[in-house]
Amino acid sequence: MLDANLIREDPERVRRAIMDRFYDVSLLDAFLAADGEWRQAVDAANRLKRERNRVSQQIPALGGDEKAAKIEEMRQVSEEIKSLDARISELDALRQESLLNMPNIPHHSVPVGADEADNIIVKTWMKERDFGFEPKEHFVIGEELDIIDFARGAKVAGSGFYVLKGDGARLERALINFMLDLHRQQGYREVFPPIVVNDDSAVGTGQLPKMADDMYQMERDGLWLNPTAEVPVTNLHRDEILDASELPLRYTAYLPSFRREAGRHSDTRGIARVHQFNKVEMVKFVRPEGSFDELESLLTDAEAVIRALELPYRVLLLCSGDMSFHASKCYDIELHAPAGGRWLETSSCSNFTDFQARRAMIKYRPEPHLKSEFVHTLNGSGVALPRTMVAILENYQNEDGSVTVPEVLRPYMQGQRTIG
RNA sequence: GCGGAGAUAGCCCAGCCUGGUAAGGCGAUAGACUGCUAAUCUAUUGUCCGUAAGGACACGGGGGUUCAAAUCCCCCUCUCCGCGCCA
Numbered sequence: 342m343l344d345a346n347l348i349r350e351d352p353e354r355v356r357r358a359i360m361d362r363f364y365d366v367s368l369l370d371a372f373l374a375a376d377g378e379w380r381q382a383v384d385a386a387n388r389l390k391r392e393r394n395r396v397s398q399q400i401p402a403l404g405g406d407e408k409a410a411k412i413e414e415m416r417q418v419s420e421e422i423k424s425l426d427a428r429i430s431e432l433d434a435l436r437q438e439s440l441l442n443m444p445n446i447p448h449h450s451v452p453v454g455a456d457e458a459d460n461i462i463v464k465t466w467m468k469e470r471d472f473g474f475e476p477k478e479h480f481v482i483g484e485e486l487d488i489i490d491f492a493r494g495a496k497v498a499g500s501g502f503y504v505l506k507g508d509g510a511r512l513e514r515a516l517i518n519f520m521l522d523l524h525r526q527q528g529y530r531e532v533f534p535p536i537v538v539n540d541d542s543a544v545g546t547g548q549l550p551k552m553a554d555d556m557y558q559m560e561r562d563g564l565w566l567n568p569t570a571e572v573p574v575t576n577l578h579r580d581e582i583l584d585a586s587e588l589p590l591r592y593t594a595y596l597p598s599f600r601r602e603a604g605r606h607s608d609t610r611g612i613a614r615v616h617q618f619n620k621v622e623m624v625k626f627v628r629p630e631g632s633f634d635e636l637e638s639l640l641t642d643a644e645a646v647i648r649a650l651e652l653p654y655r656v657l658l659l660c661s662g663d664m665s666f667h668a669s670k671c672y673d674i675e676l677h678a679p680a681g682g683r684w685l686e687t688s689s690c691s692n693f694t695d696f697q698a699r700r701a702m703i704k705y706r707p708e709p710h711l712k713s714e715f716v717h718t719l720n721g722s723g724v725a726l727p728r729t730m731v732a733i734l735e736n737y738q739n740e741d742g743s744v745t746v747p748e749v750l751r752p753y754m755q756g757q758r759t760i761g
Numbered sequence: 762g763c764g765g766a767g768a769u770a771g772c773c774c775a776g777c778c779u780g781g782u783a784a785g786g787c788g789a790u791a792g793a794c795u796g797c798u799a800a801u802c803u804a805u806u807g808u809c810c811g812u813a814a815g816g817a818c819a820c821g822g823g824g825g826u827u828c829a830a831a832u833c834c835c836c837c838u839c840u841c842c843g844c845g846c847c848a
Contacts, residue, residue: 380810383810384810387809387811387816393828393829394782394829397828397829398781398829400828400829412829413828415828415829416827419827419828582771582807713807
């Protein structure tokens with residue numbers, strides 16, 4: 342959520358940002374109209390309330406006709422206040438609706454562009470492997486080795502769900518443990534939050550109201566299945582004023598994530614796009630002044646996972662039109678999947694600046710006694726498991742159909758060197 | 762799920778029955794004073810509107826009654842205790 346004061350003071354800057362992101366500029370005009378009227382109404386209501394407070398305090402001391410007259414007068418004032426307050430809450434709802442749907446302002450270093458074609462490749466790491474044989478797609482490998490079972494996943498839960506079996510399940514568990522251990526060494530505190538979140542949390546990080554269709558909803562209990570650990574972990578500190586001395590706060594969490602992928606035809610076979618997947622996530626709460634440096638170190642920390650696994654990848658700086666709406670700047674890490682010749686988005690590292698903090702009311706006090714300010718929040722996947730699994734199976738496959746276990750994972754698999 | 766007790770400012774806690782506009786304490790910060798970083802005194806320590814002066818709002822959340830609600834009524838959330846059920 343943007344600062345209402347910023348929008349009032351510099352609406353053209355906000356208009357530019359909305360246009361660069363290809364959002365509807367009418368959001369801005371709707372806000373400005375509602376906000377102007379809202380402020381007038383608040384001021385009018387405040388005047389009446391002041392009058393009512395003043396007179397109400399005098400009433401007990403009055404007597405007879407004078408008292409009756411004042412009571413009657415205040416009865417009418419109260420009616421006016423009531424209708425003004427109703428109007429105020431209508432207008433405020435309009436303001437909030439515009440605000441909640443208005444995207445964050447891109448950082449000046451973000452390229453302006455419409456879609457993924459305008460993203461910038463920042464770096465490419467490790468040359469692609471020369472196989473000497475025709476590499477198989479991961480879902481072929483998975484089924485041949487009997488470590489991924491799509492049919493039974495569909496039977497148990499539905500299309501888009503799968504079962505990891507045997508060494509496939511062990512490899513998944515090894516990856517989770519490896520990633521958490523690495524992030525812990527990098528200075529992140531491990532947490533394991535709830536896998537469901539309430540409305541306030543989903544609004545706080547920006548999934549609601551825009552992304553409601555992408556989340557699984559448990560209507561009966563008013564809860565949502567976790568779409569990304571960014572949500573529960575960032576909301577750990579919702580409605581809190583953090584102690585400046587404890588910043589930056591760094592958390593890492595392993596958590597299953599759920600996406601409905603509504604409207605997307607899952608024409609992609611395999612596990613690259615599924616409804617439930619594991620992810621290890623990093624979340625930071627930092628002082629505003631250093632947040633873009635923190636984004637660079639977050640990216641470095643995420644890259645360390647891929648480098649340790651010795652997988653080919655590249656890093657993209659997303660353009661204004663391709664970023665998720667709550668990010669101010671975002672890098673994607675894409676793994677190379679040789680069989681399909683595809684680059685798979687495996688991590689997103691974003692600086693949300695104060696956008697989430699303002700929604701979720703996460704503040705800190707820069708100096709004792711000074712006014713509290715919003716922190717900046719950042720989030721990076723470190724990393725999404727299924728696509729990492731795809732990259733491992735395809736890059737580490739051998740001609741005999743087996744898959745070599747990446748060296749860094751072997752300690753997590755009792756020293757096992759190959760699968761199959 | 763049932764019964765009981767609770768939720769008040771950064772923290773603790775009074776006020777609720779009997780409606781009159783949040784008492785007191787602790788901590789933190791600033792200032793005053795003082796041989797002293799102690800003690801004491803004063804101010805500040807939530808949100809919003811306003812350039813400001815100032816004002817409004819805020820007693821878990823939302824409604825209602827009333828000239829006036831922390832206080833009375835209704836709904837909801839969470840916490841604690843007991844019972845039930847349960848991996």
